[in-house]
Amino acid sequence: MKRKTLIVLAALLAFAGACSGSSEPTTVAVRAVDYGFAGLPEQVAAGSTFTIVNESSVELHELVAIRLPDDERRSADELVQLPPEELAQFFPLVETVIIAPPEGDGIAIEGTGTLTEPGRYLIICAIPTGADPDEYMAAAAAADGGPPQVAGGPPHLAMGMYGEITVTE
Numbered sequence: 210m211k212r213k214t215l216i217v218l219a220a221l222l223a224f225a226g227a228c229s230g231s232s233e234p235t236t237v238a239v240r241a242v243d244y245g246f247a248g249l250p251e252q253v254a255a256g257s258t259f260t261i262v263n264e265s266s267v268e269l270h271e272l273v274a275i276r277l278p279d280d281e282r283r284s285a286d287e288l289v290q291l292p293p294e295e296l297a298q299f300f301p302l303v304e305t306v307i308i309a310p311p312e313g314d315g316i317a318i319e320g321t322g323t324l325t326e327p328g329r330y331l332i333i334c335a336i337p338t339g340a341d342p343d344e345y346m347a348a349a350a351a352a353d354g355g356p357p358q359v360a361g362g363p364p365h366l367a368m369g370m371y372g373e374i375t376v377t378e
């Protein structure tokens with residue numbers, strides 16, 4: 210076999226190894242920016258824990274992980290285009306919510322940040338654009354699990370702050 214062929218084969222094997230090497234739970238540090246998630250992996254092993262750091266100096270951000278039904282085939286791109294009341298149907302499937310103030314670390318306010326159930330997850334931030342962080346946190350506490358009512362523009366997901374991950378066995 211020619212040397213060049215061997216090098217290509219070695220590279221392919223290394224690539225295959227990297228793809229299948231997601232079986233161990235890890236801690237995934239995601240960076241929240243205006244407006245998106247940086248460092249969101251495509252796949253993680255079940256039991257992996259998410260943390261967020263908010264790199265914005267003005268906006269509050271959150272990471273909401275929704276375990277999509279097994280028969281849900283629409284992409285994250287399609288799901289975030291749904292009217293708010295249709296998207297709200299997925300809210301009972303929220304596994305965890307991590308919220309982080311501007312230039313701050315995230316705190317899990319629902320769940321623990323760990324995704325234990327294999328499947329496909331929609332990741333969104335639904336904070337209204339331009340909302341006052343302190344006002345939002347106070348409203349969230351007062352809403353007792355419901356959607357906080359605060360002034361602001363469209364949710365950050367409408368600005369592109371969403372993603373999709375698959376949790377593997």
Ligand SMILES: [Cu+2]
Binds near residue numbers: 244
């Ligand atoms: Cu956000």
